[in-house]
Amino acid sequence: MSIDLIANLSYIVAAILFIFGLKMLGHPNTARRGNGFSALGMFIAVVAGLTAEGIVSYEYILGGIIVGSIIGTLAARLVAMTVMPEMVALFNGSGGIASLLVGWGTLYSGDVGTFTAITALLAILIGGVTFTGSLIAYCKLSETFISSGALVFTGQRVVNSLLLIGMIASAVMFCMNPSPDSQWLYVVVGLALVLGIMAVIPIGGADMPVVISLLNSYSGIAACAAGFAINNNILIVAGSLVGAAGIILTNIMCKAMNRSLANVLFSGFGSVKQSKAIEGEVKPISVEDAYYVLEAASNVCFVPGYGMAAAQAQHVVKELGQILEANGAEVSYAIHPVAGRMPGHMNVLLAEADVPYEQLVEMDDINPRIENVDVAIVIGANDVVNPSSREEDSPMYGMPIINVDKARTVFVLKRSMASGFAGVDNPLFFGENTRMLFGDAKESISGVISQFG
Amino acid sequence: MEVVFLTFILVLSVFLGFELISKVPATLHTPLMSGANAISGITLAGAFLSAGAMNSQMATILGTVAVTFATINVVGGYLVTDRMLSMFKSKSGDSK
Numbered sequence: 001m002s003i004d005l006i007a008n009l010s011y012i013v014a015a016i017l018f019i020f021g022l023k024m025l026g027h028p029n030t031a032r033r034g035n036g037f038s039a040l041g042m043f044i045a046v047v048a049g050l051t052a053e054g055i056v057s058y059e060y061i062l063g064g065i066i067v068g069s070i071i072g073t074l075a076a077r078l079v080a081m082t083v084m085p086e087m088v089a090l091f092n093g094s095g096g097i098a099s100l101l102v103g104w105g106t107l108y109s110g111d112v113g114t115f116t117a118i119t120a121l122l123a124i125l126i127g128g129v130t131f132t133g134s135l136i137a138y139c140k141l142s143e144t145f146i147s148s149g150a151l152v153f154t155g156q157r158v159v160n161s162l163l164l165i166g167m168i169a170s171a172v173m174f175c176m177n178p179s180p181d182s183q184w185l186y187v188v189v190g191l192a193l194v195l196g197i198m199a200v201i202p203i204g205g206a207d208m209p210v211v212i213s214l215l216n217s218y219s220g221i222a223a224c225a226a227g228f229a230i231n232n233n234i235l236i237v238a239g240s241l242v243g244a245a246g247i248i249l250t251n252i253m254c255k256a257m258n259r260s261l262a263n264v265l266f267s268g269f270g271s272v273k274q275s276k277a278i279e280g281e282v283k284p285i286s287v288e289d290a291y292y293v294l295e296a297a298s299n300v301c302f303v304p305g306y307g308m309a310a311a312q313a314q315h316v317v318k319e320l321g322q323i324l325e326a327n328g329a330e331v332s333y334a335i336h337p338v339a340g341r342m343p344g345h346m347n348v349l350l351a352e353a354d355v356p357y358e359q360l361v362e363m364d365d366i367n368p369r370i371e372n373v374d375v376a377i378v379i380g381a382n383d384v385v386n387p388s389s390r391e392e393d394s395p396m397y398g399m400p401i402i403n404v405d406k407a408r409t410v411f412v413l414k415r416s417m418a419s420g421f422a423g424v425d426n427p428l429f430f431g432e433n434t435r436m437l438f439g440d441a442k443e444s445i446s447g448v449i450s451q452f453g
Numbered sequence: 454m455e456v457v458f459l460t461f462i463l464v465l466s467v468f469l470g471f472e473l474i475s476k477v478p479a480t481l482h483t484p485l486m487s488g489a490n491a492i493s494g495i496t497l498a499g500a501f502l503s504a505g506a507m508n509s510q511m512a513t514i515l516g517t518v519a520v521t522f523a524t525i526n527v528v529g530g531y532l533v534t535d536r537m538l539s540m541f542k543s544k545s546g547d548s549k
Contacts, residue, residue: 022470023473025481025485025488025489026474026485035531042492042495052502061501064504064517064524068525075529081540087529087533091526091530095522101503101516105503105504105512105519109502180509220489228459230502236459239496244470245473337482343479347481351541354540
């Protein structure tokens with residue numbers, strides 16, 4: 001049996017492990033083992049890849065693997081759970097730039113046919129967009145260099161369209177005469193990187209769950225294109241699995257906001273004017289009064305949002321939840337699909353704080369029984385609990401929300417009266433049964449806990 | 454024929470991907486995403502050829518950098534997913 005055949009058979013084993021791994025990631029009981037399966041598949045694929053015909057020197061490969069492993073391990077071990085969205089964005093970006101470089105490197109392998117040239121360019125384009133797009137997403141998430149808001153300027157679409165046309169034109173020019181020395185190649189690489197920046201800049205912080213899952217999908221598609229360029233089955237299989245997974249997640253996120261993908265990508269939400277001002281009175285509540293209400297409550301539901309992550313309040317939230325449970329109340333945590341900055345962001349934070357996942361309920365499960373909730377505690381969430389989405393003239397009309405306004409009492413923990421990311425006033429704050437607990441979420445909850453003590 | 458064959462694989466994998474992932478509870482969205490992200494580091498298997506074939510200096514540089522980044526993606530991605538999943542606990546207290 002030739003080495004090539006063994007390598008290809010190993011790729012089949014790796015593909016099977018990836019498939020089972022992804023399947024098992026779909027259930028909490030098997031998820032960790034599934035991830036292990038997938039890692040084993042990756043190990044087999046990598047070893048098989050090392051036997052590829054034509055590799056004459058291993059020193060650079062080993063060097064790259066060692067450096068990459070050290071950086072990857074340190075990053076994965078040291079990073080705090082609260083910055084997980086940033087971390088995922090950076091890993092995504094690494095995958096993107098790797099695909100770009102593989103596509104580029106392929107062009108040096110001697111005789112480059114038209115098909116190889118086209119697929120290599122696709123890997124460069126998608127990989128480049130993934131790379132800089134992820135870097136911008138990282139900057140927006142961590143608010144380094146740029147703010148998390150949407151950056152929109154007049155003529156943005158025109159500029160982006162021109163960039164896209166310029167990129168396609170240069171790609172065509174390159175493919176007419178594919179040579180690694182062609183100037184068009186550098187133009188394509190440059191434009192792909194610029195396009196990634198331009199594509200993510202107009203998207204605001206609260207839309208990040210969509211962007212991150214979309215970029216995740218792109219990184220898979222880029223790997224897939226690289227697979228076509230170098231004729232490698234496992235890259236195509238694994239890349240398209242990831243691409244499909246990313247698209248599904250993106251779709252779930254878009255549905256949760258009742259917006260189309262095009263709307264998220266191209267419109268700087270929030271520029272819409274509020275049609276009518278909300279009139280009413282805000283009723284603040286003190287920590288002591290909040291304690292009396294909670295002490296008497298028999299069904300309490302926490303509704304966390306990005307503010308909980310920002311205030312790092314997940315541990316005190318869980319502590320309060322435990323106290324309330326000990327006090328005889330039924331406690332649950334209702335999580336909106338787009339709460340936070342990445343898909344499942346709140347779930348990860350609450351898991352970090354040791355909240356058992358049975359207590360985490362999804363929007364569709366809590367809404368039918370929200371009338372039975374004595375106190376809904378909204379922590380740093382705004383748009384996902386904004387009842388104006390039920391009114392036809394609201395810019396948020398149609399977005400499914402957690403109907404906390406239908407609970408018997410609502411506590412809203414909030415720093416100030418500023419409106420949410422969408423820039424739409426929240427009538428919830430003026431509701432008859434709403435009490436505002438102003439201040440830092442972590443301090444407010446600690447205050448309530450000390451009252452119990 | 455080669456192209457048709459590769460495209461065939463692509464189409465089947467995409468369908469398989471959609472079938473596999475269509476029903477994932479929201480609790481697992483982040484681990485699923487970062488686990489899938491680690492798989493996209495499969496580019497690593499393709500980067501070896503550029504890095505080790507010694508076709509030209511440029512190709513070696515591109516390949517080596519690609520190997521480094523892809524390894525960060527793979528190693529970091531799997532470890533961070535595992536770290537997250539180790540925190541997901543059931544009420545019975547055993548770590549899953």
